[in-house]
Amino acid sequence: MASRVVVIGGDAAGMTVAAGLRRRLSTHDEVVVLERGTWTSYSACGIPYWIAGDVGSPEDLVARTPAEHLANGIDLRLGTEATGFDPIARTVSIQDGKTLTYDRLVIATGAEPVRPDLPGIHGDNIYGVQSLDDGQAVIDALARKPKHVVVVGSGYVGLEIAEACVARGFDTTVIEQAPTPVSIVEPVLGEMIAEAMRGQGIKLIVNTGVTGFALDADGRVSAVTTAMDEVAADLVILGLGVTARSALAEAAGLPLGVKGGIVVDEHQRVEGFDGIWAVGDCVVTKDRVTGDLIHLPLGTHANKQGMVAADNIAADVLGEAATLAFPGVVQTSITKFCSLEISRTGLGEKQARDAGFDPVVVSIETTNFAGYMPDPGTMTVLMVADRASRRLLGAQIVGAEDAALRVDVAATALAAGMTVDDVVMLDLAYAPPFSSVWSPILVAARAARKALDG
Amino acid sequence: MASRVVVIGGDAAGMTVAAGLRRRLSTHDEVVVLERGTWTSYSACGIPYWIAGDVGSPEDLVARTPAEHLANGIDLRLGTEATGFDPIARTVSIQDGKTLTYDRLVIATGAEPVRPDLPGIHGDNIYGVQSLDDGQAVIDALARKPKHVVVVGSGYVGLEIAEACVARGFDTTVIEQAPTPVSIVEPVLGEMIAEAMRGQGIKLIVNTGVTGFALDADGRVSAVTTAMDEVAADLVILGLGVTARSALAEAAGLPLGVKGGIVVDEHQRVEGFDGIWAVGDCVVTKDRVTGDLIHLPLGTHANKQGMVAADNIAADVLGEAATLAFPGVVQTSITKFCSLEISRTGLGEKQARDAGFDPVVVSIETTNFAGYMPDPGTMTVLMVADRASRRLLGAQIVGAEDAALRVDVAATALAAGMTVDDVVMLDLAYAPPFSSVWSPILVAARAARKALDG
CATH class of the missing domain: 3.50.50.60 (FAD/NAD(P)-binding domain)
Incomplete structure (x- = not known):
């Protein structure tokens, strides 16, 4: 039938x-x-790259x-x-x-994009970015040459759109409630992202919640208001998640x-x-x-x-037997801000604590390939492990070229429920143009093991 | 005491x-x-990069x-x-x-480098490359401006040294016994490496075993002899493994x-x-x-x-308890030939068969990041799986920038004993500058699953 x-x-x-x-x-x-x-x-x-x-x-x-x-x-x-x-x-x-x-x-x-119920939120020239139509609206708004673009929130999408706007020559401000941008990575890594953002000419305002939006007589946004201040804005992009x-x-x-x-x-x-x-x-x-x-x-x-x-x-x-099941996720994500690569998987420190683990957090800095090769970049790898079980709980990376995709090893190890001891012994690819003899994930796992051992 | x-x-x-x-x-x-x-x-x-x-x-x-x-x-x-x-x-x-x-x-x-017991093998200007002293000897030999460099064998070291020699302007020939270079990857990938080698001006002779070395009156090598031919050589580097x-x-x-x-x-x-x-x-x-x-x-x-x-x-x-054990390896390795990245882990088809598995081999071509981003490179990912258990047995990658390190996911999955079904469901990093929504390893795992499903 x-x-x-x-x-x-x-x-x-x-x-x-x-x-x-x-x-x-x-x-x-x-x-x-x-x-x-x-x-x-x-x-x-891909919308931020279209805007860019x-x-x-x-x-x-x-x-x-x-x-x-x-x-x-x-x-x-x-x-x-x-x-x-x-x-x-x-x-x-x-x-x-x-x-x-x-x-x-x-x-x-x-x-759908989060649009908090704040005064003025329904004014003109305030956009969330989720659909292609949203993307087109932002592109059209940029074509009208706004004087001040304000991005509210600094998750990946906020970051990517701020990069696109500043690269296209617009005065760009990012307002973030947390002390550091990209709050799904630990603050120590967020600081590096903040520095890179400021280095690109983005005005980054942290520790600051938006309280509303000032509108002009025509109902168009003219400023973003915070508890402390008012930030001029004739285009606002909401990057507050969905x-x-x-x-x-x-x-x-x-x-x-x-x-x-x-x-x-x-x-x-x-x-x-x-x-x-x-x-x-x-x-x-x-x-x-x-x-x-x-x-x-x-x-x-x-x-x-x-x-x-x-x-x-x-x-x-x-009337057949189903063969596939979705096992869930480990919260892996990745982005790039100019030449800075950013990735994370698993749990951060607070997430781990909230989930009932006793997290040990370490972070190491290493080169992205053998230190004796020409122009090695550097990367910071942060690792979270559980004190009792020694299980890997999460990993985060911020660094230069060839840094961020290495998080996939940790994502795979998380899916397998590996301990940091297991991770230390992984047979990862090594050759001078790609890594030091201890590849960055292994260096971080060794540091985690050391921290667990006291 | x-x-x-x-x-x-x-x-x-x-x-x-x-x-x-x-x-x-x-x-x-x-x-x-x-x-x-x-x-x-x-x-x-690092020796090949020093020579380069x-x-x-x-x-x-x-x-x-x-x-x-x-x-x-x-x-x-x-x-x-x-x-x-x-x-x-x-x-x-x-x-x-x-x-x-x-x-x-x-x-x-x-x-120590393999030095097969062939006529003339003890002649001058025939070097293996394993120690820093070996590296210095090759550098000194290159300083004497040899007319014809011949590399015997095309494993990673042979490949890396051939690249260094041709980049420094020397006439460089590689002689390989197998039908394709880098025999630890499958022939379909070896063909790509062969093409890249020839593109760089390396003379690649395959299917050819070396039978000896002709020496001049002073005991210096003058040619490498094969069953078919004689190849002029005043510097020979042995890349036959160790x-x-x-x-x-x-x-x-x-x-x-x-x-x-x-x-x-x-x-x-x-x-x-x-x-x-x-x-x-x-x-x-x-x-x-x-x-x-x-x-x-x-x-x-x-x-x-x-x-x-x-x-x-x-x-x-x-008098304490030992805490560490070495679990073994999964044969992961990686190298780069000019801009071509090469990596492998686990078993190839023949290795799998020899080990008693019933291997299914698939290979897919994909872009190294989202196809709509500017100038995506391509990569080929080959995957080997066991028909009965559906276990992942191996993976190999040849491709452009950002291709080869992805093999580490397969190396981690091998250590965990994952099936290709497990691999398909891994939560790997995805963002347009890094991969398509199905990252290359996942695309290959889906192809392997499809092949297993008949």
């Missing part, structure tokens, strides 16, 4: 499910995708166009916003008042976790609801180190979850 | 043991190192000088060659006829494995001999994937083994 899968949301996660299903199911089975916008399968992570001018057009950020999806047999409906769904009747309501029945439903509604876009799920009574993320099992099934899966930036996912459910919106997870959901839905439709 | 540890050999492995012991033992305990040459603690891996001119002098390759070791309280005796030892009497004989008693003995005699320098160990009846490597346990103790440890290029070590003992001379293993031996000897002296 033919069945119908309806997917709400046509970006990375949703389209990965749809494409995966199209490969597995018969042509009698319908795969419908409802996308309220006009874009599909795009890289939100490294990427020429939004089309370049699109992995697969609507036309390609349609040609693949997906019933993709652009400009079609789902306004609700009924898990019992198995129907989705659409903005035109129509309803669509489904046998299986996939929620892939993504995330929350799950899960209003539809909430209205239907689905279980929600932190930041509104929908709670799913390892097959991306919504717990307690038959025939509903959720994937991507709208779900919470398991942290493999702590076992906690966290909200970690990233394209790489969206793609894996989409793959898992497609496998499980196809198995469900075909 | 004071004890005496005697270490034979003062390069990386031996001096790591000596320095580790000096930190742990009391000043009453003697740590004696017998080094037949004049250098200590140097990076043999990237490194200014041999002193730059020395991590710690004899003076530093002496200042640390190590009784270092340069120019002192051990000629034998007696495991029962616990004595070492020295070239001057004297003997030295020991309580504990460490053998760290290193490796064997353990274990004649002393053999004479004393110690157990030897492949390539003459001394057999040791995970504490670097020589099996069946009380009070004798061996470390570095003169030992065989466990392959963690197959469990076999292999000879894998690399500075990174020498350093780890030296650390383990120092810990175990110190524990033995102090």
Whole structure:
């Protein structure tokens, strides 16, 4: 009997499910995708590079166009916003008042930028950056030659957009509530990032919460206000992170976790609801180190979850056993600020303490290749380990060329539950153009071992 | 009661043991190192870069000088060659006829270049490259402006030295017995290396075994002879690998494995001999994937083994429990040929088959960062997996900037015994300047999974 899968949301996660299903199911089975916008399968992570001018057009950020999806047999409906769904009747309501029945439903509604409820937040020229349309709005705003760009928040996106703005010659200020930028790395590394930001001409204001936005007579932003001061601004970009876009799920009574993320099992099934899966930036996912459910919106997870959901839905439709499960994440992330590479995985010190570990934190500085080779750069590797179990809990890197990707070794070690003693003995690649005889991760693991030994 | 540890050999492995012991033992305990040459603690891996001119002098390759070791309280005796030892009497004989008693003995005699017993092999201007003195000899030979340099063998060292010679403007030929260079990577990758070598102006002759060396009337090499041909040569560099320098160990009846490597346990103790440890290029070590003992001379293993031996000897002296063990290796290695990066870990197809696995081999090509970023390079990742267990068995990479170090993820996964399914789900770092949303190792693991699924 033919069945119908309806997917709400046509970006990375949703389209990965749809494409995966199209490969597995018969042509009698319908795969419908409802996308309220006009874009599909795009890289939100690439938006800052588009703003910077490294990427020429939004089309370049699109992995697969609507036309390609349609040609693949997906019933993709652009400009079609789902306004609700009924898990019992198995129907989705659409903005035109129509309803669509489904046998299986996939929620892939993504995330939306945090817009705190502050005075003036709804003024003009204040943008979050999450969708290609957001990116276009910022590019258009920059084309109007703002005198003062203020980025609120200094996570990766804030940092990347500040870099793009200052590189394009705009007066750029970043306001950060925490004592150092990029608060997902430890302050000792954050200081290095602060220095690099100031070195590029960015005005960095730390320890400062934004209290509101001053608007001119036309409703356009003219300044960002803080407890201490007022910072002139005719373009404001919000880099305060995102929350799950899960209003539809909430209205239907689905279980929600932190930041509104929908709670799913390892097959991306919504717990307690038959025939509903959720994937991507709208779900919470398991942290493999702590076992906690966290909200970690990233394209790489969206793609894996989409793959898992497609496998499980196809198995469900075909009456086969599912083969894939999503094991969760270890909070790996990476970015670059000019030539400074930044990465992290696992838990920071506070996260570790909050999770009930007794963390030991070490940091080492080393060259990024053998010290006798010409012009070695340097990097700082910070490592967090648990005193009792000696387990690796996390690693963070800030440094020059060839520094940050080394965090992947720690990410792999975390997935395997290795101790720092195990990490010290890893057989990592060594040759003078790539590392010293003790590669940076090993140097940090030795320091962690030493700290654990007293 | 004071004890005496005697270490034979003062390069990386031996001096790591000596320095580790000096930190742990009391000043009453003697740590004696017998080094037949004049250098200590140097990076043999750096020699090709010294020959290339990237490194200014041999002193730059020395991590710690004899003076530093002496200042640390190590009784270092340069120019002192051990000629034998007696495991029962616990004595070492020295070239001057004297003997030295020991309580504990460490053998760290290193490796020596393979010099096949071919006609003319003892002619002048034919060099192996293993020690700093060898490096100096090659540099001196190049200063005499040879007309034709021939490198025999195309392992990493052969490749690195050929690159150095051609970069310095010398006519350079590489003769390789196998169909493709760098036979520790699969032929499909070897072809890429061959192309890069020829692109740099190296004359590469493959499928060709060397049968001897023609010498002129003064005993200097004038040509390298093969079954087919004669290749003019007034400087020959042997890049045929190394064997353990274990004649002393053999004479004393110690157990030897492949390539003459001394057999040791995970504490670097020589099996069946009380009070004798061996470390570095003169030992065989466990392959963690197959469990076999292999000879894998690399500075990174020498350093780890030296650390383990120092810990175990110190524990033995102090009557404490040893804390460290060397778990073995996964055959990770890396090099660079001009801008082409090359790395591998684990087993190749033939190695896997020989070890009793049923290998599935896949290779994928991908960009080294998001395809929409400016000027992405490409890389090929080859992956080997076991059909029955789905275990990852090996990975190999050839590609542009930022390609080769990614092999460390596979090396870590091998140490953890992961399946390719586990690897697909690793939370690896993703951001447009560093990788696509599926990072290259994950793309390869997906291809391997697909091949396993039939």
